[in-house]
Amino acid sequence: MIAIDVGGTTIKGALVDAAGVVRATEIAPTPRPGAERTVLEVASRLAAAAPGVGTNPVAVGIVSPGIVDPGGVVRIAVNLDWRDLPLAQLAEDALGLPAVVTHDVRGAGVGELRCGAGIGVRDLAVVQLGTGIASALVVHGELVVGAGSAAGEVGHLPVIPGGERCACGQEGCVEAYASGGAIARRYAARTGRPATAEQIVGLLGGDADADAVWAEAITALGRGVLSIVALLDPALVVLGGGVAAAGDALLEPLRGSITGTLTWRECPPIVVSPLGAEAGRLGAAVLAFERAGIPVDAASWRRA
Ligand SMILES: [Zn+2]
Incomplete structure (x- = not known):
């Protein structure tokens, strides 16, 4: 699973397997404008790295600041100069994988709920x-x-x-x-x-x-x-x-x-x-597994 946390200063991506183990990471500074291209490049580099670490991503989960609608369109993210950006669709087109995009804090909420303090x-x-x-x-x-x-x-x-x-x-x-x-x-x-x-x-x-x-x-x-x-x-x-x-x-x-x-x-x-800065990215990974229809026991990831 490709999980990406888009921040105002850095874009952090990880390949996360079904056991919650991070197999590879990619990080890039957030350009402005043009952050969406860097998001897709980080995702593509992780997809390319996957066979080398014995994994096969089947979906992409992205968490973004701003207002993100349930269809994966970033309505507005002031710090990224994004307005009505169809980020989920862009990721699906670029990678040929199903993609899900959610608000970064709601992503952190998913992380806490599924594998953090909120289990x-x-x-x-x-x-x-x-x-x-x-x-x-x-x-x-x-x-x-x-x-x-x-x-x-x-x-x-x-x-x-x-x-x-x-x-x-x-x-x-x-x-x-x-x-x-x-x-x-x-x-x-x-x-x-x-x-x-x-x-x-x-x-x-x-x-x-x-x-x-x-x-x-x-x-x-x-x-x-x-x-x-x-x-x-x-x-x-x-x-x-x-x-x-x-x-x-x-x-x-x-x-x-x-x-x-x-x-x-x-x-x-x-x-x-207990998840610290990882909460959003873990939430993105959980959502990506759900988007792909793959059940995961994220509660066990705490031990990973
Ligand atoms: Zn205010």
């Missing part, structure tokens, strides 16, 4: 904290896509009245405070010192500006997660993406923020993804 969970929220913030919402075992394929945009819940302007045009969005980019931007604005979100986490406890920026990120994110909990009552909330690598520095204050607000019910368990 056996029927009501699940997977919140990806990366350059942006979005969620995959699973209700009764089904991913919620929405009428316009835009469900789960928790990053654009306005949670800080009169707050900072978000890239989307609203004020006070979760994403404007708690994404990796927002944490770095807000710290630099306070201190004049550039630092990545990861470096800022490393400063916690010894740098009052880092503590303040982090606390505001936690408040905004807590309100976003609280909204999901109130609306959908998930059994589990999984945090993925780069900011989730902060681990307990994120989990403990986030749980405290939510439980301090919730008066009328308990907060569901909140955990960090």
Whole structure:
């Protein structure tokens, strides 16, 4: 199976067999414009490499940012200059294999549901904290896509009245405070010192500006997660993406923020993804097997 994760900076592809073993990988920088050609080249190189590693891909799974409709058309992906791009059809034509394309965060949701923290969970929220913030919402075992394929945009819940302007045009969005980019931007604005979100986490406890920026990120994110909990009552909330690598520095204050607000019910368990950056690509592989009509026991992939 060919699984590809299209990101704003890199396109990462893998040949994944039915046991979940990665047999080969390909990575390329994301050009702009022309990213779709690189996606197809990465897929073609993996297909060409397959016989040499004793495997035979029968479908392609691709996860992409933006708004992706169920037919595999990327309606809009601003960072890639894509608009109404029929990516699934392009991949089928280029490779002669069935292809499936889904939103990257929903792909990560499939990964968590089938081979990550969400195995056996029927009501699940997977919140990806990366350059942006979005969620995959699973209700009764089904991913919620929405009428316009835009469900789960928790990053654009306005949670800080009169707050900072978000890239989307609203004020006070979760994403404007708690994404990796927002944490770095807000710290630099306070201190004049550039630092990545990861470096800022490393400063916690010894740098009052880092503590303040982090606390505001936690408040905004807590309100976003609280909204999901109130609306959908998930059994589990999984945090993925780069900011989730902060681990307990994120989990403990986030749980405290939510439980301090919730008066009328308990907060569901909140955990960090065990799949890390692999969640989207694993989800793409699962979807590709489904597209090919091949049943796989992805739950066993955790041991692979
Ligand atoms: Zn926004």
